[in-house]
Amino acid sequence: MPPRVDATQPPVSAPARVRRFTPAERWVHRTTAALMGVCVVTAACLYIPAFAELVGRRELVVRVHEVAGVLLPVPVLLGLASRAFRADLGHLNRWGPHDRVWLRAALRRDHRRALRPAGKFNAGQKTYAAWIAGATLVMLGTGLLMWFTHLTPLMWRTSATFVHDWLALTIGVVLAGHIGMALADPESRRGLRTGLVSRDWAEREHPLWRP
Secondary structure (H helix, E strand, O other): OOOOOOOOOOOOOOOOEEEOOOHHHHHHHHHHHHHHHHHHHHHHHHHOHHHHHHHOOHHHHHHHHHHHHHHOOHHHHHHOOOHHHHHHHHHHHOOOHHHHHHHHHHHOOOOOHHHOOOOOOOHHHHHHHHHHHHHHHHHHHHHHHHHOHHHOOHHHHHHHHHHHHHHHHHHHHHHHHHHHHHHOOHHHHHHHHHOEEEHHHHHHHOOOOOO
């Protein structure tokens, strides 16, 4: 016999908030962001004369910049111990037809929800993640060539310096855009801060995500 349903009891509603990130995922993001911030600030102190004069102690700034750069991949490597983080990497690396739809709408600046389908991560976030991961590896490689000068020919070091400097400028511009978009989306920031987002936001911004 099926259980009796009490009509006087209100229906059980879905929770107002859903979990988007685990503590391990938030730790990886925060630690990576902090190391990237140190790299950007120290780079500015090394290359912008006004900042260099203000801070001084160039040798110390160089060492801090080098150590932060070498440590930059470490949070991601440690995060691989988390099943949720590995699952997120799978989401970021998996592209589908809906991502092409999202990108076309973004290029046309069309903000209609029906033309912005997204899973847990939208196509813009996937593009940014892939680009910043590749740029970080290139920066690490060229930085090591510049650091260990006695191991490589002068031509290699000169080329590495050119790539490192111009890519650093590009990363600064891209990071500024990333931060600007984050500031415009309080609910997304709340997800990274607390791990929880509102169900309404999830259904509106990531309709293909099934938390």
